[in-house]
Structure formats: structure tokens, C-alpha cells
Amino acid sequence: xxxxxxxxxxxxxxxxxxxxxxxxxxxxxxxxxxxxxxxxxxxxxxxxxxxxxxxxxxxxxxxxxxxxxxxxxxxx
Amino acid sequence: xxxxxxxxxxxxxxxxxxxxxxxxxxxxxxxxxxxxxxxxxxxxxxxxxxxxxxxxxxxxxxxxxxxxxxxxxxxx
Amino acid sequence: xxxxxxxxxxxxxxxxxxxxxxxxxxxxxxxxxxxxxxxxxxxxxxxxxxxxxxxxxxxxxxxxxxxxxxxxxxxx
Amino acid sequence: xxxxxxxxxxxxxxxxxxxxxxxxxxxxxxxxxxxxxxxxxxxxxxxxxxxxxxxxxxxxxxxxxxxxxxxxxxxx
Amino acid sequence: xxxxxxxxxxxxxxxxxxxxxxxxxxxxxxxxxxxxxxxxxxxxxxxxxxxxxxxxxxxxxxxxxxxxxxxxxxxx
Amino acid sequence: xxxxxxxxxxxxxxxxxxxxxxxxxxxxxxxxxxxxxxxxxxxxxxxxxxxxxxxxxxxxxxxxxxxxxxxxxxxx
Numbered sequence: 070x071x072x073x074x075x076x077x078x079x080x081x082x083x084x085x086x087x088x089x090x091x092x093x094x095x096x097x098x099x100x101x102x103x104x105x106x107x108x109x110x111x112x113x114x115x116x117x118x119x120x121x122x123x124x125x126x127x128x129x130x131x132x133x134x135x136x137x138x139x140x141x142x143x144x145x
Numbered sequence: 146x147x148x149x150x151x152x153x154x155x156x157x158x159x160x161x162x163x164x165x166x167x168x169x170x171x172x173x174x175x176x177x178x179x180x181x182x183x184x185x186x187x188x189x190x191x192x193x194x195x196x197x198x199x200x201x202x203x204x205x206x207x208x209x210x211x212x213x214x215x216x217x218x219x220x221x
Numbered sequence: 222x223x224x225x226x227x228x229x230x231x232x233x234x235x236x237x238x239x240x241x242x243x244x245x246x247x248x249x250x251x252x253x254x255x256x257x258x259x260x261x262x263x264x265x266x267x268x269x270x271x272x273x274x275x276x277x278x279x280x281x282x283x284x285x286x287x288x289x290x291x292x293x294x295x296x297x
Numbered sequence: 298x299x300x301x302x303x304x305x306x307x308x309x310x311x312x313x314x315x316x317x318x319x320x321x322x323x324x325x326x327x328x329x330x331x332x333x334x335x336x337x338x339x340x341x342x343x344x345x346x347x348x349x350x351x352x353x354x355x356x357x358x359x360x361x362x363x364x365x366x367x368x369x370x371x372x373x
Numbered sequence: 374x375x376x377x378x379x380x381x382x383x384x385x386x387x388x389x390x391x392x393x394x395x396x397x398x399x400x401x402x403x404x405x406x407x408x409x410x411x412x413x414x415x416x417x418x419x420x421x422x423x424x425x426x427x428x429x430x431x432x433x434x435x436x437x438x439x440x441x442x443x444x445x446x447x448x449x
Numbered sequence: 450x451x452x453x454x455x456x457x458x459x460x461x462x463x464x465x466x467x468x469x470x471x472x473x474x475x476x477x478x479x480x481x482x483x484x485x486x487x488x489x490x491x492x493x494x495x496x497x498x499x500x501x502x503x504x505x506x507x508x509x510x511x512x513x514x515x516x517x518x519x520x521x522x523x524x525x
Contacts (some may be wrong), residue, residue: 074462077521082150086168090175092466092512096505099470101495114498115177118190122199123502125172129206130509132168138521141153141214158226162244166251191253194266198275201248205282208244217229217290234302238320242327267329270342274351277324281358284320293305293366310378314396318403343405346418350427353400357434360396369381369442386454390472394479419481422494426503429476433510436472445457445518 077138085139089131093124153214161215165207169200229290237291241283245276305366313367317359321352381442389443393435397428457518465519469511473504 073095079085101107114120136142149171155161177183190196212218225247231237253259266272288294301323307313329335342348364370377399383389405411418424440446453475459465481487494500516522 072463074466077462077516078523082153083148086150086171090172092509093505095466096470096508097501100501100504106496110496110498110501114502116182116186117498118186118193118196119199120498120502121173121176121186122190122196122203123499123506124176125169126199126203126206127502127506127509128172129168129203129210130506130513133206133210134509134513134516136153136210136214138516138523143154143214158229159224162226162247166248192258192262194262194269194272195275197249197252197262198266198272198279200252201245202275202279202282204248205244205279205286209282209286212229212286212290219230219290234305235300238302238323242324268334268338270338270345270348271351273325273328273338274342274348274355276328277321278351278355278358280324281320281355281362285358285362288305288362288366295306295366310381311376314378314399318400344410344414346414346421346424347427349401349404349414350418350424350431352404353397354427354431354434356400357396357431357438361434361438364381364438364442371382371442386457387452390454390475394476420486420490422490422497422500423503425477425480425490426494426500426507428480429473430503430507430510432476433472433507433514437510437514440457440514440518447458447518 077135079135079139082136082142085135086128086132088135089128092131092135093127153211155211155215158212158218161211162204162208164211165204168207168211169203229287231287231291234288234294237287238280238284240287241280244283244287245279305363307363307367310364310370313363314356314360316363317356320359320363321355381439383439383443386440386446389439390432390436392439393432396435396439397431457515459515459519462516462522465515466508466512468515469508472511472515473507 073091077088079088097107101110114124149167153164155164173183177186190200225243229240231240249259253262266276301319305316307316325335329338342352378396381392383392401411405414418428453471457468459468477487481490494504
């Protein structure tokens with residue numbers, strides 16, 4: 070998993086949002102490195118409202134970081 | 146779901162709040178892409194105080210980001 | 222629920238705190254739009270320590286946003 | 298409960314920490330206004346590790362806000 | 374517990390991290406003032422993965438505050 | 450565990466992410482100092498979706514701090 074995060078700069082807010090999801094997932098991968106084990110858990114959280122809201126929370130924190138890194142894509 | 150987030154700039158704080166809710170929902174959609182499965186979960190979280198508070202928390206984090214992006218709509 | 226959030230500017234920190242509570246509640250209202258359903262849940266969270274702490278957390282996040290929006294009411 | 302939060306400015310970081318605790322408590326009071334009900338819950342959270350950690354989390358968020366409001370008491 | 378937090382300025386990031394842990398603990402102490410009661414809870418959270426992660430979360434929030442207070446120890 | 454955090458400056462965002470994970474782990478180590486006890490808990494959280502999401506959340510908070518410390522690696 071080399072060079073998976075070359076920069077926090079993104080062209081658009083949408084790209085940033087995708088990157089925020091990626092950041093959230095990498096922490097999970099690095100804690101549970103077994104892909105099968107992760108896949109087995111997927112059914113759990115994908116059908117659990119609390120887990121889905123928690124995922125959304127982590128994405129929100131990462132998105133905040135990336136948005137700040139891009140100065141919120143303000144037109145200067 | 147193309148061009149769902151063209152900008153973080155909003156006219157008013159209320160528009161920002163709506164966008165914050167949208168941001169919270171998109172992370173859920175991207176984790177559970179099955180609309181029926183999401184609908185099935187709706188009864189769970191809409192009638193669970195803890196889940197509703199958790200949703201409000203995620204919206205708060207997203208709103209913070211969008212508010213900063215708009216320099217808090219301060220009159221300059 | 223039009224014009225419920227015309228501005229993040231408040232006269233005092235206390236007004237900001239009230240607004241932070243309002244922001245926390247609106248996300249709940251927009252997720253569970255049935256007033257009776259919300260009222261039914263009230264007994265749950267108002268008598269549950271964990272839920273009350275969680276509410277306080279959401280208010281804290283919103284208060285941070287509003288305080289920043291007001292430059293912390295510093296005397297310039 | 299008038300004038301409970303006249304300012305976010307404090308003389309010292311310790312005063313700020315006390316204010317952060319106060320902010321955390323006020324949200325609880327405004328959600329559960331019955332003092333007896335709150336007292337009844339006290340035994341619950343004061344003897345529950347998860348609840349105590351959650352309280353500490355809310356205080357941390359409020360402290361961050363107050364510290365920023367005071368420019369971290371940096372000597373200029 | 375007087376003068377336990379004279380300043381947020383630290384010499385190094387490591388000192389800041391220790392201070393972040395201290396900040397997290399003080400909120401617990403001020404909520405549960407009985408040292409024996411706290412000690413009794415220790416076995417609970419020290420052997421519970423969820424509690425340990427929650428502790429780490431609170432430390433992270435406090436560390437963010439202290440790091441900002443020190444301008445991230447950037448060499449100017 | 451001396452000199453484990455000499456600086457928050459990193460060459461790349463990826464190095465920052467690794468450091469964010471390290472920061473998250475140190476708080477756990479300092480709360481549960483027994484390596485065997487920590488190892489025993491590993492099976493718990495590595496196979497629990499909620500715990501993995503919570504870990505990702507802590508990493509996100511630490512990453513935000515480190516990213517700010519590095520001015521988001523913007524090319525000036």
C-alpha cells in the first residue's frame with residue numbers, strides 16, 4: 070500500500086469526499102489486515118444503523134481536514 | 146451520483162445546514178448502496194434516541210466545516 | 222421551518238449556547254419529523270445518563286462553531 | 298440561570314477547564330431540567346467508566362473552544 | 374488540586390501528550406472525586422478494548438488543543 | 450518509551466497517517482501498560498466492526514492535528 074496518499078489537495082469537494090472515505094478505510098485495514106476478516110464484518114456494519122452513522126462521523130472528520138487543506142476551494 | 150457537491154459555498158447558514166445533512170447521508174449511501182436496506186434501517190434510527198443524537202453529532206461536524214468554508218457568513 | 226437560522230452572530234456567549242442547542246435539535250427534527258415520535262423518545266434520553274452526555278457533546282461541537290463565528294466575542 | 302456565561306475569557310487555563318466542565322453540565326440541565334432526576338442519574342455515570350470517559354470527552358471539546366478564545370494564554 | 378495546569382506551553386510534543394492525558398484524567402476526577410471508586414473502575418476500562426479506544430480519543434482531542442497552543446512546535 | 454514523538458513534522462501525508470496511528474496507540478499503552486493484556490484485547494477489537502470504526506475515528510482526529518502542524522504540505 071505504497072503511495073496511497075500522495076497529497077491532500079483535490080480538484081473538487083467531491084474528490085475530497087472520496088478521499089475522506091479512503092482515509093477512514095485505511096485505518097481499518099491497518100488494524101485488521103486480513104481482507105477476509107474485514108469482508109466478514111461488512112455485513113455487520115452495512116446493516117447496522119449505528120455503525121453507518123459512526124462511519125459517516127469518521128468521514129466527516131477526515132473531510133474537515135481535507136477541506137481545510139484545500140482552503141475550502143474558495144475562489145481567490 | 147455525479148456533481149452532488151459542486152461547492153461548499155452557500156448563500157445562508159440554513160442552506161449550509163441542509164448541505165451538512167446531505168454530507169452525512171452520502172457517507173451512509175456509499176457504505177450501504179442498497180436503497181432498500183437503508184430504508185429498512187430507517188425505522189431503527191428514527192425511533193432511537195441514541196441514533197438521533199448521533200446523527201445530530203455528524204451534522205454538527207459537517208456544519209462546522211461548511212461554516213468555516215463560508216467564513217461564517219460574516220459581513221465584511 | 223423557514224428562517225430558523227438567519228445568522229451565526231450572537232450578542233453574547235449565552236445566546237450562542239442557546240443557538241447551539243437549537244442546532245442540535247433541528248438535526249433530530251429533520252431526521253424524525255413526527256413530533257409525537259420525538260416526544261415519546263424524550264423520556265428515554267432525558268433519564269439516561271449516556272444520552273444526556275451525548276447531547277452535551279453535540280451542543281459542545283455546535284457551540285465551538287458559533288463561538289468561532291463570533292471571534293469568541295473578544296473585545297477588539 | 299441568567300448570566301451564567303458572561304464571557305469565554307479566563308485568567309488561567311485552570312479557570313478555563315472549570316468553565317469547560319460548567320458548559321458540559323449546562324447542556325444536561327437544559328435537557329433534563331428536573332434536579333432530582335439528574336441527581337438520580339449521578340450514581341449511574343459516576344460509577345461507570347464509559348460514562349466518565351464520555352464526560353471527559355465533552356469537557357475536552359469545550360476546553361478546546363475556550364482555549365482558542367483565549368489565544369491559548371500565550372504571552373505576547 | 375491547585376495549580377495543576379499553569380500553562381499549555383510545553384517544551385516538546387511528548388510533554389504535550391503527557392499533558393493531554395492529564396487533562397483527560399482531571400475531568401474524571403472532578404466527576405468522580407472518590408479515589409477508591411475510580412480505582413475500582415480501572416480494572417473495567419483497562420481491560421476493555423472499547424474503553425481504551427475511547428480514552429485514546431479524548432487524549433487526541435486534548436492533544437490537538439495543546440499542539441495548537443504551541444503552534445505545533447514549528448521552528449520559526 | 451523515550452523520544453517516541455520528537456516532532457509533528459513529516460515529509461509526506463502518508464508518514465503523517467502512520468504517526469496518527471502511533472499517537473492513537475500510545476494512549477492505549479499508557480492506560481494499559483501490560484503488553485499481554487493488550488494483545489489479549491486485540492482479537493476483540495480487530496474482529497468488531499464498531500471498534501474498528503472507533504479506531505479509525507481516533508486516527509482521523511490525530512491526523513487532523515498532524516496535517517495542520519504541517520500546513521497540509523501545501524506547496525508554497
